[in-house]
Amino acid sequence: MTFDWEYAASLLWYAPLWKASLVVVALSVLAWTIAACLGFFLALAKLSSLPLLKLPVAAYVWFFRSLPLLVLLIFVYNLPLVMPWTSDYLSNPFVAGLLALVLSETAYMAEIHRGGLLSVHSGQREAGKALGISYFGIQRLIVVPQAIRISLPTLSNQFITIVKLTSLVSVISLAEILLVGQRLYTQNFKVLETMLMVSLFYVLIVTLFDNALKFGERHLDVSRRKTHRNAINSEQLASLLVHQPARKETGQDTSGEEHVEAVIEARGINKRFGEMQVLKDVSLSVKRGETVSIIGPSGSGKTTFIRTLNGLEVPDSGRITLNGEVFFSREPNEPKKEQRLPRLAQVEKVGMVFQQFNLFPHRTALQNVLLGPRYHRRGSAKQLELEALEMLDKVGLLVHAHKYPHQLSGGQQQRVAIARALAMRPAVMLFDEPTSALDPELVGEVLKTIEDLAHEGMTLIIVTHEMQFARRISDKIVFMEAGSVLHAASPHETFENCNEPRVRQFLQEFKAHEPTR
Numbered sequence: 001m002t003f004d005w006e007y008a009a010s011l012l013w014y015a016p017l018w019k020a021s022l023v024v025v026a027l028s029v030l031a032w033t034i035a036a037c038l039g040f041f042l043a044l045a046k047l048s049s050l051p052l053l054k055l056p057v058a059a060y061v062w063f064f065r066s067l068p069l070l071v072l073l074i075f076v077y078n079l080p081l082v083m084p085w086t087s088d089y090l091s092n093p094f095v096a097g098l099l100a101l102v103l104s105e106t107a108y109m110a111e112i113h114r115g116g117l118l119s120v121h122s123g124q125r126e127a128g129k130a131l132g133i134s135y136f137g138i139q140r141l142i143v144v145p146q147a148i149r150i151s152l153p154t155l156s157n158q159f160i161t162i163v164k165l166t167s168l169v170s171v172i173s174l175a176e177i178l179l180v181g182q183r184l185y186t187q188n189f190k191v192l193e194t195m196l197m198v199s200l201f202y203v204l205i206v207t208l209f210d211n212a213l214k215f216g217e218r219h220l221d222v223s224r225r226k227t228h229r230n231a232i233n234s235e236q237l238a239s240l241l242v243h244q245p246a247r248k249e250t251g252q253d254t255s256g257e258e259h260v261e262a263v264i265e266a267r268g269i270n271k272r273f274g275e276m277q278v279l280k281d282v283s284l285s286v287k288r289g290e291t292v293s294i295i296g297p298s299g300s301g302k303t304t305f306i307r308t309l310n311g312l313e314v315p316d317s318g319r320i321t322l323n324g325e326v327f328f329s330r331e332p333n334e335p336k337k338e339q340r341l342p343r344l345a346q347v348e349k350v351g352m353v354f355q356q357f358n359l360f361p362h363r364t365a366l367q368n369v370l371l372g373p374r375y376h377r378r379g380s381a382k383q384l385e386l387e388a389l390e391m392l393d394k395v396g397l398l399v400h401a402h403k404y405p406h407q408l409s410g411g412q413q414q415r416v417a418i419a420r421a422l423a424m425r426p427a428v429m430l431f432d433e434p435t436s437a438l439d440p441e442l443v444g445e446v447l448k449t450i451e452d453l454a455h456e457g458m459t460l461i462i463v464t465h466e467m468q469f470a471r472r473i474s475d476k477i478v479f480m481e482a483g484s485v486l487h488a489a490s491p492h493e494t495f496e497n498c499n500e501p502r503v504r505q506f507l508q509e510f511k512a513h514e515p516t517r
């Protein structure tokens, strides 16, 4: 018996095979799209801290991943036997096949999305929170685009798996490629020739969609992007700004707040992580235009303290006011049942610059700066863009406006992060060790930017290990140790005249190592 090449080639023009290919494509695309969407919501639910959400999802994923698709297909197709009202839909093999595929694939997709969501660094969510963006806004604008980009290769791979799994739907008599082939070879016994062409049709579909999805992956991969748009220069920006209406200073002084001396005031802040009391009755008052540096040994609670000032950490007790308005308040013995989070509208007024920059990697420098003001609808699109460019100009990065974070140096990234916080027009700027993650040669440019802000009269609270810098620009130095404020005084009193032996010892140890900046 010889291989019948002529018969095999004739199947290329065999209309039922092309029709069956369309069925496979429709079934795969629908199953993949529906399962990818449902799986995303299941992944969010599984990552939630609410047992009522995560436990049923965990059970669903466990059950449908354990069940062979073939068993599920037969079960769904025969469901009308016990539930006759389903026969209107499930007696159609396409609908029954689609339902079985969606039920099974959603469980896999949920796990793929969960992996993608988990791989988005927590600093990304914190940067969104610090801009006063709501939970859903953070998901939509920051987490989901990054998670999808991470999980897209696995999602694409799952599409290929689905295309191949559609061949199982032949057991419920859906005229897909395999069933058409089977019908042919049971009549002519040319099994190998028919199966060769059946394989060819599958390979064709997979190749087509694989390339389309790879194109999508490449499109979403910002690391491959080049900066095509020309950046404008400072002169061009100045001429554009001339025609702009006067800016509304949203975060800073608002009418009626002139009398408030302290921009931000914290009283009796306590915070515990498990058994460890990290903040012990910490108080700090910062006046408008003041620069306060918080120094102290590692682990003394400096970062935790400034994170309470913009709601990234919720204190166990204490009171924080911002421009005279209560931002957070809880009495020491108040039960913790009720979750008391600072209001987003107030968080907006506190700018935060993180040690690790936390720029959004899928957005250009300009888009990073624009995100907060755009989200809060602080003006028209054109006006906001000009203001964002102005902020980038202020930190010396106007020419880099259309670059992605990975195309910038560490120092430049940190300056974009400063511009991003400034674009919200905050009443106070918090800096959490802004130069600790930088190479020594890049530290100077960031310190210079902060120093310029101090000279302009911006209210600043800086956690830093840069002693010379703190001494030069601060109005007040706060020394923290073991969760308490041990000393708070002017730089002169702190560096020249301090009576506190622990502070003197700490500064002496630093003097021996710190470079002059």
Ligand SMILES: Nc1ncnc2c1ncn2[C@@H]1O[C@H](COP(=O)(O)OP(=O)(O)OP(=O)(O)O)[C@@H](O)[C@H]1O
Residues within 6 Å of the ligand: 273, 278, 296, 297, 298, 299, 300, 301, 302, 303, 304, 305
């Ligand atoms: N989320 C957390 N869960 C548990 N413990 C934490 C958490 N965050 C901080 N801590 C602990 O709280 C203490 C204070 O940490 P914090 O980061 O505020 O100190 P720091 O003074 O800023 O230190 P460094 O100068 O090294 O950054 C440390 O012992 C730290 O391990």
